[in-house]
Amino acid sequence: MxxxxxxxxSFKDKQxxxxxxxxxxxxxxxxxxxxxxxGKSVLLKCLVGLLEPDVGSVLxxxxxxxxxxxxxxxxxxxxxxxxxxxSALFDSKNVEENVKFPLDILTDTPEKEKLEKxxxxxxxxxxxxxxxxxxxxxxxxxxxxxxxxxxxxxxxxYLFCDEPNSGLDPLTAIKIxxxxxxxxxxxxxxxxxxxxxMNSVVEIGEYIMFLHEGKKLWEGNNKKILKTNIKQxxxxxxxxxxxxxxx
Amino acid sequence: MISLLERREKFRTYFxxxxxxxxxxxxxxxxxxxxxxxxxxxxxxxxxxxxxVGPLIPDYVISLVVRDMTLLELSPxxxxxxxxxxxxxxxxxxxxxxxxxxxxxxxEVMGVNSSSYLVLPKIIASLLMxxxxxxxxxxxxxxxxxxxGVLTDxxxxxxxxxxxxxxxxxxxxxxxxxxxxxxxxxxxSISSFQGYYTSGGALEVGKSSTNAVTNSCIxxxxxxxxxxxxLL
Numbered sequence: 001m002x003x004x005x006x007x008x009x010s011f012k013d014k015q016x017x018x019x020x021x022x023x024x025x026x027x028x029x030x031x032x033x034x035x036x037x038x039g040k041s042v043l044l045k046c047l048v049g050l051l052e053p054d055v056g057s058v059l060x061x062x063x064x065x066x067x068x069x070x071x072x073x074x075x076x077x078x079x080x081x082x083x084x085x086x087s088a089l090f091d092s093k094n095v096e097e098n099v100k101f102p103l104d105i106l107t108d109t110p111e112k113e114k115l116e117k118x119x120x121x122x123x124x125x126x127x128x129x130x131x132x133x134x135x136x137x138x139x140x141x142x143x144x145x146x147x148x149x150x151x152x153x154x155x156x157x158y159l160f161c162d163e164p165n166s167g168l169d170p171l172t173a174i175k176i177x178x179x180x181x182x183x184x185x186x187x188x189x190x191x192x193x194x195x196x197x198m199n200s201v202v203e204i205g206e207y208i209m210f211l212h213e214g215k216k217l218w219e220g221n222n223k224k225i226l227k228t229n230i231k232q233x234x235x236x237x238x239x240x241x242x243x244x245x246x247x
Numbered sequence: 248m249i250s251l252l253e254r255r256e257k258f259r260t261y262f263x264x265x266x267x268x269x270x271x272x273x274x275x276x277x278x279x280x281x282x283x284x285x286x287x288x289x290x291x292x293x294x295x296x297x298x299x300v301g302p303l304i305p306d307y308v309i310s311l312v313v314r315d316m317t318l319l320e321l322s323p324x325x326x327x328x329x330x331x332x333x334x335x336x337x338x339x340x341x342x343x344x345x346x347x348x349x350x351x352x353x354x355e356v357m358g359v360n361s362s363s364y365l366v367l368p369k370i371i372a373s374l375l376m377x378x379x380x381x382x383x384x385x386x387x388x389x390x391x392x393x394x395x396g397v398l399t400d401x402x403x404x405x406x407x408x409x410x411x412x413x414x415x416x417x418x419x420x421x422x423x424x425x426x427x428x429x430x431x432x433x434x435x436s437i438s439s440f441q442g443y444y445t446s447g448g449a450l451e452v453g454k455s456s457t458n459a460v461t462n463s464c465i466x467x468x469x470x471x472x473x474x475x476x477x478l479l
Binding site for chain 1 (some may be wrong): 256260344345348349350352353355356357358359
Protein backbone atom coordinates (compact mmCIF):
# COMPACT_ATOMS: atom_id res chain seq x y z
CA MET A 1 0.00 0.00 0.00
CA UNK A 2 1.12 3.55 -0.71
CA UNK A 3 -0.08 6.33 1.52
CA UNK A 4 0.40 10.03 0.90
CA UNK A 5 -0.01 12.50 3.72
CA UNK A 6 -0.52 16.24 3.25
CA UNK A 7 1.60 16.59 0.12
CA UNK A 8 2.25 20.18 -0.98
CA UNK A 9 4.56 21.22 -3.75
CA SER A 10 5.39 24.55 -5.30
CA PHE A 11 7.75 25.77 -8.01
CA LYS A 12 9.14 29.21 -7.16
CA ASP A 13 6.02 31.30 -6.43
CA LYS A 14 3.52 28.91 -7.98
CA GLN A 15 1.97 26.31 -5.69
CA UNK A 16 0.97 23.23 -7.66
CA UNK A 17 -0.20 20.80 -4.96
CA UNK A 18 -2.14 21.72 -1.83
CA UNK A 19 -2.22 19.32 1.11
CA UNK A 20 -3.07 16.17 -0.88
CA UNK A 21 -3.63 12.97 1.10
CA UNK A 22 -4.84 9.50 0.12
CA UNK A 23 -4.35 5.76 0.30
CA UNK A 24 -3.57 3.56 -2.69
CA UNK A 25 -4.32 -0.06 -1.83
CA UNK A 26 -2.48 -3.13 -3.04
CA UNK A 27 -4.02 -5.32 -5.76
CA UNK A 28 -6.28 -2.66 -7.23
CA UNK A 29 -5.89 -0.01 -9.90
CA UNK A 30 -5.75 3.44 -8.31
CA UNK A 31 -6.37 6.36 -10.63
CA UNK A 32 -5.34 9.96 -10.22
CA UNK A 33 -7.49 12.03 -12.58
CA UNK A 34 -7.97 15.67 -13.39
CA UNK A 35 -7.75 18.17 -16.20
CA UNK A 36 -4.41 19.18 -17.71
CA UNK A 37 -2.30 21.36 -15.41
CA UNK A 38 -3.95 20.25 -12.16
CA GLY A 39 -0.79 18.68 -10.75
CA LYS A 40 -1.34 14.98 -11.54
CA SER A 41 2.09 14.43 -13.04
CA VAL A 42 3.73 16.51 -10.28
CA LEU A 43 2.02 14.29 -7.69
CA LEU A 44 3.21 11.18 -9.54
CA LYS A 45 6.77 12.54 -9.64
CA CYS A 46 6.58 13.20 -5.90
CA LEU A 47 5.40 9.62 -5.41
CA VAL A 48 8.28 8.04 -7.34
CA GLY A 49 10.88 10.41 -5.91
CA LEU A 50 11.66 12.40 -9.04
CA LEU A 51 10.46 15.49 -7.15
CA GLU A 52 10.66 16.16 -3.45
CA PRO A 53 7.46 17.43 -1.83
CA ASP A 54 7.82 20.69 0.13
CA VAL A 55 5.56 19.35 2.87
CA GLY A 56 4.09 15.94 3.59
CA SER A 57 5.20 12.35 3.29
CA VAL A 58 4.93 9.36 0.96
CA LEU A 59 4.77 5.98 2.70
CA UNK A 60 5.51 2.75 0.84
CA UNK A 61 4.13 0.03 3.11
CA UNK A 62 4.92 2.21 6.10
CA UNK A 63 8.40 3.24 4.90
CA UNK A 64 8.71 7.01 4.60
CA UNK A 65 10.12 7.58 1.11
CA UNK A 66 10.24 11.37 1.33
CA UNK A 67 12.56 11.28 4.36
CA UNK A 68 14.45 8.13 3.45
CA UNK A 69 18.24 7.91 3.51
CA UNK A 70 20.04 6.98 0.28
CA UNK A 71 20.01 3.25 1.09
CA UNK A 72 16.26 3.13 1.72
CA UNK A 73 15.59 5.36 -1.31
CA UNK A 74 17.47 2.94 -3.55
CA UNK A 75 15.74 -0.05 -1.88
CA UNK A 76 12.26 1.41 -2.50
CA UNK A 77 13.09 2.57 -6.01
CA UNK A 78 14.15 -0.94 -6.93
CA UNK A 79 10.64 -2.13 -6.00
CA UNK A 80 9.09 0.45 -8.35
CA UNK A 81 8.14 -0.12 -11.97
CA UNK A 82 7.03 2.81 -14.06
CA UNK A 83 5.45 3.25 -17.45
CA UNK A 84 6.22 6.73 -18.74
CA UNK A 85 3.95 8.82 -20.94
CA UNK A 86 6.30 8.48 -23.92
CA SER A 87 7.33 4.95 -22.85
CA ALA A 88 10.94 6.15 -22.23
CA LEU A 89 12.48 3.11 -23.88
CA PHE A 90 16.23 3.33 -24.33
CA ASP A 91 16.80 4.19 -28.00
CA SER A 92 20.14 2.42 -28.21
CA LYS A 93 18.80 -0.91 -26.93
CA ASN A 94 16.47 -3.38 -28.61
CA VAL A 95 13.23 -4.63 -27.00
CA GLU A 96 14.90 -7.56 -25.25
CA GLU A 97 17.72 -5.38 -23.87
CA ASN A 98 15.21 -2.75 -22.74
CA VAL A 99 13.11 -5.25 -20.81
CA LYS A 100 16.20 -7.03 -19.46
CA PHE A 101 17.80 -3.76 -18.34
CA PRO A 102 16.47 -3.70 -14.73
CA LEU A 103 17.62 -7.29 -14.28
CA ASP A 104 21.08 -6.52 -15.70
CA ILE A 105 21.51 -3.53 -13.45
CA LEU A 106 19.80 -4.56 -10.26
CA THR A 107 20.26 -8.32 -10.00
CA ASP A 108 22.84 -11.06 -10.39
CA THR A 109 20.39 -13.39 -12.13
CA PRO A 110 22.07 -15.77 -14.63
CA GLU A 111 21.65 -14.72 -18.26
CA LYS A 112 19.47 -17.74 -19.14
CA GLU A 113 17.00 -16.97 -16.34
CA LYS A 114 16.97 -13.29 -17.34
CA LEU A 115 15.99 -14.19 -20.90
CA GLU A 116 13.28 -16.57 -19.68
CA LYS A 117 11.88 -13.79 -17.50
CA UNK A 118 12.03 -11.26 -20.33
CA UNK A 119 10.17 -13.62 -22.65
CA UNK A 120 7.60 -14.36 -19.93
CA UNK A 121 6.97 -10.64 -19.38
CA UNK A 122 6.73 -9.96 -23.12
CA UNK A 123 4.23 -12.82 -23.34
CA UNK A 124 2.23 -11.33 -20.45
CA UNK A 125 1.89 -8.05 -22.33
CA UNK A 126 1.01 -9.89 -25.54
CA UNK A 127 4.19 -9.35 -27.52
CA UNK A 128 5.91 -12.12 -29.45
CA UNK A 129 8.86 -12.15 -31.84
CA UNK A 130 9.77 -8.53 -31.24
CA UNK A 131 12.84 -9.18 -29.05
CA UNK A 132 15.34 -7.94 -31.59
CA UNK A 133 13.36 -4.91 -32.78
CA UNK A 134 14.53 -1.42 -31.91
CA UNK A 135 12.10 1.03 -30.22
CA UNK A 136 11.98 3.12 -33.42
CA UNK A 137 10.50 0.10 -35.24
CA UNK A 138 7.57 -0.24 -32.82
CA UNK A 139 4.11 1.34 -32.88
CA UNK A 140 2.91 3.53 -29.98
CA UNK A 141 0.88 0.70 -28.46
CA UNK A 142 3.77 -1.76 -28.73
CA UNK A 143 6.11 0.73 -27.06
CA UNK A 144 3.67 1.04 -24.16
CA UNK A 145 3.54 -2.75 -23.85
CA UNK A 146 7.32 -2.99 -23.84
CA UNK A 147 7.35 -0.20 -21.22
CA UNK A 148 4.94 -2.22 -19.07
CA UNK A 149 7.04 -5.38 -19.54
CA UNK A 150 10.12 -3.46 -18.39
CA UNK A 151 8.19 -2.09 -15.41
CA UNK A 152 7.15 -5.53 -14.16
CA UNK A 153 10.21 -7.61 -15.06
CA UNK A 154 11.88 -7.07 -11.70
CA UNK A 155 8.80 -8.28 -9.78
CA UNK A 156 7.94 -4.69 -8.93
CA UNK A 157 5.65 -4.24 -5.93
CA TYR A 158 4.53 -0.82 -7.09
CA LEU A 159 3.49 -0.02 -10.63
CA PHE A 160 3.11 3.58 -11.78
CA CYS A 161 1.66 4.54 -15.16
CA ASP A 162 1.78 8.11 -16.44
CA GLU A 163 -0.91 8.70 -19.06
CA PRO A 164 -0.71 5.13 -20.43
CA ASN A 165 -3.28 5.88 -23.14
CA SER A 166 -1.93 9.13 -24.49
CA GLY A 167 -1.44 9.05 -28.24
CA LEU A 168 -3.18 5.70 -28.69
CA ASP A 169 -6.29 4.85 -30.68
CA PRO A 170 -9.37 3.95 -28.56
CA LEU A 171 -9.07 0.20 -29.20
CA THR A 172 -5.40 0.01 -28.26
CA ALA A 173 -6.08 2.27 -25.27
CA ILE A 174 -8.70 -0.18 -23.97
CA LYS A 175 -6.26 -3.07 -24.47
CA ILE A 176 -3.60 -1.23 -22.44
CA UNK A 177 -6.17 -0.50 -19.70
CA UNK A 178 -7.20 -4.16 -19.58
CA UNK A 179 -3.57 -5.18 -19.45
CA UNK A 180 -2.86 -2.88 -16.49
CA UNK A 181 -5.92 -4.20 -14.66
CA UNK A 182 -5.01 -7.83 -15.41
CA UNK A 183 -1.38 -7.42 -14.32
CA UNK A 184 -2.39 -5.61 -11.13
CA UNK A 185 -4.66 -8.49 -10.15
CA UNK A 186 -2.31 -11.25 -11.32
CA UNK A 187 0.87 -9.81 -9.76
CA UNK A 188 -0.89 -8.17 -6.79
CA UNK A 189 0.89 -4.85 -7.29
CA UNK A 190 -0.05 -1.45 -5.93
CA UNK A 191 -0.86 0.28 -9.19
CA UNK A 192 -1.26 4.02 -9.62
CA UNK A 193 -2.36 5.37 -12.99
CA UNK A 194 -2.36 9.05 -13.84
CA UNK A 195 -4.84 9.76 -16.59
CA UNK A 196 -7.43 12.13 -17.96
CA UNK A 197 -8.95 9.48 -20.18
CA MET A 198 -12.59 8.83 -19.26
CA ASN A 199 -12.51 5.35 -20.80
CA SER A 200 -9.81 4.39 -18.29
CA VAL A 201 -11.86 5.89 -15.47
CA VAL A 202 -14.89 3.81 -16.37
CA GLU A 203 -12.93 0.64 -17.25
CA ILE A 204 -10.35 0.30 -14.49
CA GLY A 205 -11.07 2.93 -11.83
CA GLU A 206 -11.23 0.77 -8.70
CA TYR A 207 -10.12 3.78 -6.69
CA ILE A 208 -10.15 7.28 -8.14
CA MET A 209 -8.66 10.48 -6.76
CA PHE A 210 -9.82 13.64 -8.52
CA LEU A 211 -7.48 16.61 -8.46
CA HIS A 212 -8.64 20.12 -9.25
CA GLU A 213 -6.24 23.07 -9.20
CA GLY A 214 -3.80 21.07 -7.09
CA LYS A 215 -6.33 20.03 -4.46
CA LYS A 216 -7.96 16.66 -3.89
CA LEU A 217 -11.61 17.38 -4.53
CA TRP A 218 -13.07 13.90 -4.55
CA GLU A 219 -12.24 10.22 -4.10
CA GLY A 220 -14.28 7.13 -4.87
CA ASN A 221 -14.58 4.50 -7.60
CA ASN A 222 -15.85 4.15 -11.17
CA LYS A 223 -19.38 3.41 -10.01
CA LYS A 224 -19.69 6.43 -7.74
CA ILE A 225 -18.05 8.88 -10.11
CA LEU A 226 -21.04 8.99 -12.47
CA LYS A 227 -23.40 9.91 -9.63
CA THR A 228 -21.43 12.68 -7.98
CA ASN A 229 -22.80 16.18 -7.48
CA ILE A 230 -19.46 17.99 -7.42
CA LYS A 231 -19.57 20.60 -10.17
CA GLN A 232 -15.90 20.49 -11.19
CA UNK A 233 -15.89 16.69 -11.31
CA UNK A 234 -19.09 16.62 -13.35
CA UNK A 235 -17.61 19.11 -15.78
CA UNK A 236 -14.57 16.84 -16.15
CA UNK A 237 -16.47 13.54 -16.41
CA UNK A 238 -19.22 14.76 -18.71
CA UNK A 239 -17.07 17.05 -20.81
CA UNK A 240 -17.80 15.30 -24.12
CA UNK A 241 -21.14 14.97 -25.88
CA UNK A 242 -21.26 11.19 -25.60
CA UNK A 243 -20.89 11.24 -21.83
CA UNK A 244 -23.49 14.01 -21.62
CA UNK A 245 -25.93 11.85 -23.58
CA UNK A 246 -25.21 8.88 -21.32
CA UNK A 247 -25.92 11.05 -18.30
CA MET B 248 30.91 15.78 -9.99
CA ILE B 249 30.51 14.13 -6.59
CA SER B 250 27.25 12.52 -7.69
CA LEU B 251 29.21 10.65 -10.39
CA LEU B 252 30.95 8.65 -7.71
CA GLU B 253 27.94 7.99 -5.48
CA ARG B 254 25.67 4.90 -5.62
CA ARG B 255 27.72 3.32 -8.37
CA GLU B 256 26.63 0.18 -10.19
CA LYS B 257 28.62 -3.04 -10.61
CA PHE B 258 32.12 -2.78 -12.10
CA ARG B 259 31.24 -4.90 -15.13
CA THR B 260 28.40 -2.50 -15.98
CA TYR B 261 30.84 0.40 -16.19
CA PHE B 262 33.41 -1.72 -18.00
CA UNK B 263 31.10 -2.58 -20.89
CA UNK B 264 29.70 0.97 -21.04
CA UNK B 265 33.22 2.43 -21.11
CA UNK B 266 34.30 0.08 -23.91
CA UNK B 267 31.25 1.14 -25.95
CA UNK B 268 32.02 4.79 -25.31
CA UNK B 269 35.69 4.27 -26.26
CA UNK B 270 34.52 2.95 -29.64
CA UNK B 271 32.11 5.85 -30.12
CA UNK B 272 34.47 8.54 -28.87
CA UNK B 273 37.80 7.19 -30.10
CA UNK B 274 37.43 4.83 -33.03
CA UNK B 275 34.59 6.78 -34.65
CA UNK B 276 36.63 10.00 -34.46
CA UNK B 277 39.66 8.51 -36.21
CA UNK B 278 38.60 9.47 -39.71
CA UNK B 279 38.01 13.16 -39.06
CA UNK B 280 41.10 13.40 -36.82
CA UNK B 281 43.25 11.80 -39.53
CA UNK B 282 42.00 14.08 -42.31
CA UNK B 283 42.41 17.23 -40.20
CA UNK B 284 45.87 16.17 -39.00
CA UNK B 285 47.32 15.30 -42.41
CA UNK B 286 46.18 18.60 -43.92
CA UNK B 287 47.23 20.52 -40.80
CA UNK B 288 50.79 19.20 -41.16
CA UNK B 289 50.82 19.75 -44.90
CA UNK B 290 49.60 23.34 -44.66
CA UNK B 291 52.01 24.15 -41.84
CA UNK B 292 54.91 22.89 -43.96
CA UNK B 293 53.94 24.91 -47.02
CA UNK B 294 53.22 28.09 -45.06
CA UNK B 295 56.41 27.83 -43.00
CA UNK B 296 58.42 27.35 -46.20
CA UNK B 297 56.67 30.35 -47.75
CA UNK B 298 57.42 32.59 -44.78
CA UNK B 299 60.94 31.39 -43.96
CA VAL B 300 62.40 31.23 -47.44
CA GLY B 301 65.84 32.89 -47.60
CA PRO B 302 69.54 32.09 -48.02
CA LEU B 303 70.37 32.46 -44.31
CA ILE B 304 67.72 30.05 -43.03
CA PRO B 305 68.34 26.35 -43.61
CA ASP B 306 65.47 24.26 -45.00
CA TYR B 307 65.42 21.85 -42.06
CA VAL B 308 63.95 24.70 -39.93
CA ILE B 309 60.67 24.02 -41.78
CA SER B 310 60.27 20.56 -40.26
CA LEU B 311 61.55 21.80 -36.90
CA VAL B 312 58.74 24.37 -36.88
CA VAL B 313 56.19 21.76 -38.03
CA ARG B 314 57.34 19.38 -35.27
CA ASP B 315 57.16 21.93 -32.46
CA MET B 316 53.92 23.53 -33.64
CA THR B 317 52.31 20.13 -34.01
CA LEU B 318 53.37 18.85 -30.61
CA LEU B 319 52.93 22.04 -28.62
CA GLU B 320 49.79 23.47 -30.14
CA LEU B 321 48.18 22.09 -33.26
CA SER B 322 47.62 18.45 -32.36
CA PRO B 323 46.39 18.90 -28.78
CA UNK B 324 44.43 22.14 -29.29
CA UNK B 325 43.05 21.98 -32.83
CA UNK B 326 42.13 18.33 -32.41
CA UNK B 327 40.48 19.21 -29.06
CA UNK B 328 38.33 21.75 -30.90
CA UNK B 329 37.47 19.16 -33.55
CA UNK B 330 36.79 16.73 -30.68
CA UNK B 331 34.46 19.26 -29.04
CA UNK B 332 32.60 19.66 -32.33
CA UNK B 333 32.18 15.97 -32.98
CA UNK B 334 32.14 14.22 -29.61
CA UNK B 335 30.97 17.13 -27.44
CA UNK B 336 27.90 17.84 -29.53
CA UNK B 337 27.17 14.12 -29.71
CA UNK B 338 27.35 13.71 -25.92
CA UNK B 339 25.15 16.77 -25.29
CA UNK B 340 22.64 15.73 -27.95
CA UNK B 341 22.44 12.16 -26.68
CA UNK B 342 21.99 13.11 -23.02
CA UNK B 343 19.64 15.97 -23.89
CA UNK B 344 17.41 13.66 -25.90
CA UNK B 345 17.46 11.11 -23.09
CA UNK B 346 16.42 13.85 -20.67
CA UNK B 347 13.50 15.19 -22.70
CA UNK B 348 12.21 11.70 -23.55
CA UNK B 349 12.25 10.76 -19.84
CA UNK B 350 14.90 8.06 -20.31
CA UNK B 351 16.99 9.64 -17.54
CA UNK B 352 13.92 9.74 -15.27
CA UNK B 353 13.37 6.04 -16.07
CA UNK B 354 16.90 5.27 -14.85
CA GLU B 355 16.36 7.26 -11.67
CA VAL B 356 13.03 5.55 -10.95
CA MET B 357 14.77 2.17 -11.30
CA GLY B 358 17.20 3.25 -8.58
CA VAL B 359 20.11 3.78 -10.94
CA ASN B 360 22.35 6.80 -10.37
CA SER B 361 21.77 8.23 -13.84
CA SER B 362 24.62 10.73 -13.77
CA SER B 363 27.11 8.08 -12.76
CA TYR B 364 25.71 5.52 -15.20
CA LEU B 365 25.60 7.88 -18.18
CA VAL B 366 28.34 10.43 -17.60
CA LEU B 367 31.18 8.58 -15.85
CA PRO B 368 31.85 6.15 -18.77
CA LYS B 369 31.93 9.10 -21.19
CA ILE B 370 34.49 10.97 -19.09
CA ILE B 371 36.65 7.86 -18.59
CA ALA B 372 36.44 6.99 -22.30
CA SER B 373 37.40 10.54 -23.28
CA LEU B 374 40.38 10.47 -20.92
CA LEU B 375 41.47 7.15 -22.38
CA MET B 376 40.90 7.89 -26.06
CA UNK B 377 41.71 11.56 -26.58
CA UNK B 378 45.44 11.30 -25.72
CA UNK B 379 45.64 8.39 -28.19
CA UNK B 380 43.95 10.54 -30.82
CA UNK B 381 46.45 13.32 -30.12
CA UNK B 382 49.40 10.92 -30.55
CA UNK B 383 47.92 9.65 -33.83
CA UNK B 384 47.23 13.22 -34.92
CA UNK B 385 50.81 14.37 -34.21
CA UNK B 386 52.22 11.41 -36.14
CA UNK B 387 49.93 12.01 -39.11
CA UNK B 388 50.50 15.77 -39.09
CA UNK B 389 54.27 15.31 -39.23
CA UNK B 390 53.74 12.67 -41.94
CA UNK B 391 51.44 15.03 -43.85
CA UNK B 392 54.09 17.74 -43.62
CA UNK B 393 56.71 15.35 -45.00
CA UNK B 394 54.51 14.40 -47.95
CA UNK B 395 53.61 18.01 -48.76
CA GLY B 396 57.22 19.17 -48.42
CA VAL B 397 58.70 16.40 -50.54
CA LEU B 398 55.98 16.33 -53.21
CA THR B 399 56.18 20.10 -53.76
CA ASP B 400 59.99 20.16 -53.63
CA UNK B 401 59.95 22.59 -50.72
CA UNK B 402 62.31 20.40 -48.70
CA UNK B 403 64.07 17.08 -49.25
CA UNK B 404 63.11 14.03 -47.22
CA UNK B 405 66.54 13.91 -45.60
CA UNK B 406 66.40 17.54 -44.50
CA UNK B 407 62.88 17.10 -43.17
CA UNK B 408 63.94 14.18 -40.97
CA UNK B 409 67.08 16.05 -39.87
CA UNK B 410 64.88 19.00 -38.84
CA UNK B 411 62.56 16.71 -36.89
CA UNK B 412 65.53 15.45 -34.85
CA UNK B 413 67.29 18.80 -34.50
CA UNK B 414 67.33 20.16 -30.93
CA UNK B 415 64.32 18.14 -29.93
CA UNK B 416 63.00 18.95 -26.46
CA UNK B 417 61.52 15.69 -25.06
CA UNK B 418 59.36 17.67 -22.58
CA UNK B 419 57.10 18.66 -25.49
CA UNK B 420 55.59 15.16 -25.51
CA UNK B 421 54.48 15.03 -21.85
CA UNK B 422 53.32 18.64 -22.26
CA UNK B 423 51.11 17.63 -25.21
CA UNK B 424 49.77 14.67 -23.23
CA UNK B 425 48.98 16.79 -20.15
CA UNK B 426 47.10 19.17 -22.43
CA UNK B 427 45.22 16.30 -24.04
CA UNK B 428 44.06 14.93 -20.65
CA UNK B 429 42.90 18.38 -19.53
CA UNK B 430 41.09 19.05 -22.84
CA UNK B 431 39.46 15.61 -22.83
CA UNK B 432 38.09 16.21 -19.35
CA UNK B 433 36.87 19.70 -20.31
CA UNK B 434 35.01 18.49 -23.41
CA UNK B 435 33.43 15.43 -21.77
CA SER B 436 32.38 17.17 -18.57
CA ILE B 437 31.04 20.39 -20.13
CA SER B 438 29.14 18.50 -22.83
CA SER B 439 27.70 16.03 -20.34
CA PHE B 440 26.63 18.87 -18.07
CA GLN B 441 24.93 20.70 -20.94
CA GLY B 442 23.13 17.56 -22.10
CA TYR B 443 22.20 16.19 -18.70
CA TYR B 444 20.54 19.41 -17.57
CA THR B 445 18.58 20.02 -20.77
CA SER B 446 14.95 20.90 -20.20
CA GLY B 447 12.24 21.51 -22.75
CA GLY B 448 12.07 19.99 -26.20
CA ALA B 449 13.96 19.42 -29.43
CA LEU B 450 14.89 23.11 -29.68
CA GLU B 451 16.60 22.99 -26.28
CA VAL B 452 18.51 19.83 -27.25
CA GLY B 453 19.91 21.76 -30.22
CA LYS B 454 20.82 24.66 -27.92
CA SER B 455 22.52 22.30 -25.48
CA SER B 456 24.63 20.85 -28.29
CA THR B 457 25.61 24.32 -29.47
CA ASN B 458 26.40 25.43 -25.91
CA ALA B 459 28.44 22.28 -25.35
CA VAL B 460 30.64 23.07 -28.35
CA THR B 461 31.02 26.82 -27.75
CA ASN B 462 31.63 26.48 -23.99
CA SER B 463 34.09 23.64 -24.53
CA CYS B 464 36.02 25.64 -27.15
CA ILE B 465 36.26 28.69 -24.87
CA UNK B 466 37.33 26.53 -21.92
CA UNK B 467 39.92 24.74 -24.10
CA UNK B 468 41.47 28.05 -25.19
CA UNK B 469 41.60 29.37 -21.62
CA UNK B 470 43.10 26.10 -20.35
CA UNK B 471 45.56 26.16 -23.26
CA UNK B 472 46.84 29.58 -22.18
CA UNK B 473 47.00 28.63 -18.49
CA UNK B 474 48.87 25.37 -19.20
CA UNK B 475 51.34 27.13 -21.46
CA UNK B 476 51.96 29.76 -18.80
CA UNK B 477 52.34 27.22 -15.99
CA LEU B 478 54.20 24.38 -17.68
CA LEU B 479 56.52 26.08 -20.20
